[in-house]
Amino acid sequence: xxxxxxxxxxxxxxxxxxxxxxxxxxxxxxxxxxxxxxxxxxxxxxxxxxxxxxxxxxxxxxxxxxxxxxxxxxxxxxxxxxxxxxxxxxxxxxxxxxxxxxxxxxxxxxxxxxxxxxxxxxxxxxxxxxxxxxxxxxxxxxxxxxxxxxxxxxxxxxxxxxxxxxxxxxxxxxxxxxxxxxxxxxxxxxxxxxxxxxxxxxxxxxxxxxxxxxxxxxxxxxxxxxxxxxxxxxxxxxxxxxxxxxxxxxxxxxxxxxxxxxxxxxxxxxxxxxxxxxxxxxxxxxxxxxxxxxxxxxxxxxxxxxxxxxxxxxxxxxxxxxxxxxxxxxxxxxxxxxxxxxxxxxxxxxxxxxxxxxxxxxxxxxxxxxxxxxxx
Numbered sequence: 146x147x148x149x150x151x152x153x154x155x156x157x158x159x160x161x162x163x164x165x166x167x168x169x170x171x172x173x174x175x176x177x178x179x180x181x182x183x184x185x186x187x188x189x190x191x192x193x194x195x196x197x198x199x200x201x202x203x204x205x206x207x208x209x210x211x212x213x214x215x216x217x218x219x220x221x222x223x224x225x226x227x228x229x230x231x232x233x234x235x236x237x238x239x240x241x242x243x244x245x246x247x248x249x250x251x252x253x254x255x256x257x258x259x260x261x262x263x264x265x266x267x268x269x270x271x272x273x274x275x276x277x278x279x280x281x282x283x284x285x286x287x288x289x290x291x292x293x294x295x296x297x298x299x300x301x302x303x304x305x306x307x308x309x310x311x312x313x314x315x316x317x318x319x320x321x322x323x324x325x326x327x328x329x330x331x332x333x334x335x336x337x338x339x340x341x342x343x344x345x346x347x348x349x350x351x352x353x354x355x356x357x358x359x360x361x362x363x364x365x366x367x368x369x370x371x372x373x374x375x376x377x378x379x380x381x382x383x384x385x386x387x388x389x390x391x392x393x394x395x396x397x398x399x400x401x402x403x404x405x406x407x408x409x410x411x412x413x414x415x416x417x418x419x420x421x422x423x424x425x426x427x428x429x430x431x432x433x434x435x436x437x438x439x440x441x442x443x444x445x446x447x448x449x450x451x452x453x454x455x456x457x458x459x460x461x462x463x464x465x466x467x468x469x470x471x472x473x474x475x476x477x478x479x480x481x482x483x484x485x486x487x488x489x490x491x492x493x494x495x496x497x498x499x500x501x502x503x504x505x506x507x508x509x510x511x512x513x514x515x516x517x518x519x520x521x
Contacts, residue, residue, distance in 0.1 A: 156275040158182045158321060161261055162215060162223075164208030166338050166345045167280030167324060169215040173341050174323035175278045176219050182278070184216035184223040187265065189232040190356065211345050218342050228264055235259035237356055241369050244392040247419040248493025251308065251463065252354055254507075258311035258445075266319055276321045281305045283504075284325040285317055293317045295447045295504040298325045307460050310497035310507030311445045363393040363401075375424030377404060380417070380433065391424050397434055397489030404428070435486035435516040441479040441496050441508030450474065450506070457498040457505060459483075461490055472498060479508040486516050 158180045160172035176182040186209045209225055216223035236256050243250035266277050282298035283306040295317055298304040312320060324334070331350075338346035357365045370392055377386040386404045388394070398416040408414050408430070415434055418427040444450070454473040459481065460466070469484040481496060490513050498505040 155179045155181055156321075157273060158276050158278050159265070159269040159272075159274045160184045160221070160278040161265060161280075162186050162212035163280070163351075164205075164211035164215075164345065164348075165280065165351065166335055166343070166348055167282075169212070169219075169280075169343050169345050170334055170338050170341070171278055171280040171323040172215070172221065173219045173338075173343070175321060176221055178323075182219070182221045183274070184212065184219070184221050185265075186212040186223070186225045187232075187260065188225055188227045189229055189260070211348065215343050215345055218344075226265070226268070228260060231264050232256070232260055235264075240354075240356075241366065243493050244366055245370055245421060246493075247391065247421040249395045249491040250493045251495050252356075253463065254308045254311055254495050257308055262312055262316040262320065266316060270319065276319045278321040278323060280324055281309060281322050282325050283309050283322050285320055285322060292448065295320075296325075297499070297502040297504070299328050300330075303331070305463075306504050307463050307465075307495070307497050310447065310495065310504050312447055313445055314448060317447060363390075366390065366392050373424055375426065377402065377426045377428060379414075380427060380429045385428065388426055391419050391421055391426050394419055394426050396491035402428060431488065433515065433517055434488040434490075436483065436488065436490040436513045437486050437516050438480070438482045438514040439490060439496065439510050440512050441481065442477075442511045444474065444477075444479050444506055444508040446506035447504045448506075455500075457500055460497045460499065461487065461494060461510075467499065470498070478511070 158175050160168070160175060160182050162168045162172055162184045164186065172182055172184055188209065213223050236252050236259060239255055240250050240252045261279060262277065269277050282300065282303040284296040284298060286294045286296050288294065295306060295309060295312060297306045335346045354362065367390055370390060372389045374387055374389055375391055376384050377388055378384055385406055394416045396416050396419065399413055402414060404414065410430070412430055414428040415431055416426060417429045417433050451474065454471055456469070456471050458467040459470045468487050470481050472479055472481045490510065492510050492512060494510045495507050496510055497507040
């Protein structure tokens with residue numbers, strides 16, 4: 146007599162539904178797989194009318210209605226949970242404070258860490274759910290010994306593992322990404338949504354930072370922090386111009402400097418350093434941006450922490466490529482050396498380490514060592 150293979154038991158799944166096409170299709174796939182799925186839309190704004198302008202932003206009343214209609218079509222229960230206060234404290238205020246300190250944060254990564262896989266997951270587990278499902282393009286792979294690993298999506302063009310690099314063992318054990326293991330274009334995802342009768346099939350994707358609906362980060366920060374005139378100087382300290390707030394600049398920035406006077410060599414200048422203490426922005430040539438090493442703090446590991454030095458690839462921004470590095474944890478900080486110099490690395494950004502497609506973990510960049518200008 147041949148044993149009949151047992152199907153995995155259905156899970157109670159809480160599907161985070163933003164009102165967009167990816168999360169709707171993810172919820173539909175989870176339900177189609179036989180899981181007991183409940184949809185939830187996170188109300189993240191105290192003024193939900195303000196978070197979408199065209200294809201920008203999210204979290205409006207319109208989005209919650211789109212999510213509810215999608216849940217009705219899928220045939221799953223649906224709720225709206227108010228996490229606006231938590232989002233403001235853990236994501237928006239953190240974003241403002243980081244820029245005020247001269248750093249460059251990633252609010253999407255912080256939202257995944259603090260909201261979707263902390264506040265939301267904690268509430269889901271307390272209510273008896275087994276997993277939280279999202280529309281991220283990434284994969285959770287279960288090994289033979291039962292341990293879980295976070296991997297890049299099958300389609301590198303859509304991979305979002307960078308913004309999930311903050312997830313730890315416990316969070317991965319309750320994470321579900323139904324879109325991550327399929328090689329489908331966005332057009333095919335939209336076609337699937339249309340076949341399923343989901344009205345969000347043709348809805349534009351949200352872009353940039355969800356709580357800055359018009360995309361004007363500098364204007365948003367100026368409104369929160371006030372305008373504060375300071376100097377723009379070159380590497381020798383010579384005053385080249387003024388600005389209305391050092392928080393409005395990022396390392397590696399070229400446009401919007403409004404210096405007027407050309408560089409002696411006629412080449413473009415870039416932001417090299419931001420000093421909130423004296424409200425000064427330092428600019429210089431592109432070559433001065435070359436970074437050979439960095440120190441990152443608050444590492445979070447998607448599994449066991451690495452021991453001793455190792456060789457990895459690293460990603461330094463959400464839509465950036467990979468670069469080869471050697472890395473080691475020293476006194477709780479991550480010390481990273483690049484095989485080849487890289488540019489545009491700013492304190493506050495996350496560095497995510499990979500071993501092949503596996504996400505090893507992430508940390509927040511605290512300082513960098515430059516090829517020609519010491520430590521920034």
